Amino acid sequence: MNKLNVALIFGGKSGEHEVSLLSTASIYKHINKEKYNVFTIGITKDGKWMYYEGTEENIRNGKWVNLANLNVEINLVPMGNKEVGLLFEDGHIEKLDVLFPVLHGPYGEDGTIQGLFEISQIPYVGCGVLASSVGMDKLICKKVFTQLGLPQVNYTDTNRWVFNKESEKELDSIEDELNYPIFVKPANLGSSVGISKANDRKELLEGINEALKYDSRIVLEQGIDAREIEVAVLGNEDVKASIAGEIKPAKDFYDYEDKYINGTSTYEIPANIDSKSMEDIRNMAVKAFKGIDGKGLSRVDFFIDKKSGEIFINEINTLPGFTNISMYPKMWEATGLDYADLIDKLIDLALDSRK
Known part of the structure; x- marks a missing residue:
């Protein structure tokens, strides 16, 4: 039986970059290499795509960035006569049967990269554009x-523009709707990044300012x-x-x-x-x-x-x-x-x- 070509796509620009490396290293270690040819494509924190071929340990510790093969062309967009896949130095192309994104947070879990996968017309693991973004x-x-x-527990929200303009009024409004403790969360992030628990107004202000480092919209939830x-x-x-x-x-x-x-x-x-x-x-x-x-x-x-x-x-x-x-x-x-x-x-x- 012919092996399927599976590409693990990892890293990314989000605050969960390191989480992705840990997840990918684990998947790479356990995936059945007798059934699949496994290719690894890393995305740096500044958004550069690189082909990496090596051990899961160097994925985990981030050294893959310096070990990537920059001569392998990654093409996921059908353009002209170019085939979709990986173009190697010797001229041969490896077509990819399945894309396996191991990307957490914005640019990986929010529907953006899923849109690229749809354009590539290559099957991919996980939710589509709509479910990912929602x-x-x-x-x-x-x-x-x-x-x-x-x-659901009671919740409310705010955003950077409103909060920066009238923070005291927003804090009053939040305190009118919710009782302490209040959980403060960036609207678009995961793995508990940027999340805090506020027990008073001072901590609420600090939590909102911290969450705004990660997103322009903030969710506030009633703590129970x-x-x-x-x-x-x-x-x-x-x-x-x-x-x-x-x-x-x-x-x-x-x-x-x-x-x-x-x-x-x-x-x-x-x-x-x-x-x-x-x-x-x-x-x-x-x-x-x-x-x-x-x-x-x-x-x-x-x-x-x-x-x-x-x-x-x-x-x-x-x-x-x-x-x-x-x-x-x-x-x-x-x-x-x-x-x-x-x-x-x-x-x-x-x-x-x-x-």
């Missing part, structure tokens, strides 16, 4: 969830004393949800440092919740995924209020972390689908979506 934008996604009838529950979803038309897992943050919330650096938070899979809550959460995860027209994969995050037991959907991540400690593959592993088979399934779904 899933990435926390504010728009919340509005879609409202239309779907999915329960809650358990953090996550579910992995997989599929195109026939969508399945994994068993749910619970994050037990070492700090006030599960932040970037804990997700990808020190790993001091713990998790429990399956989550210690009653069977009805487990079923409700899995069903809501599938509903949210289908509601944004998701394809391939996503991780859907929930809160369970510790006092009332109410379940609230938090957000959907259309290209979740894929490191060896990431919840998405861990939850599928606990459900009966191991890491390598999960990669196979995602590639199959990418091919199926183009039929």
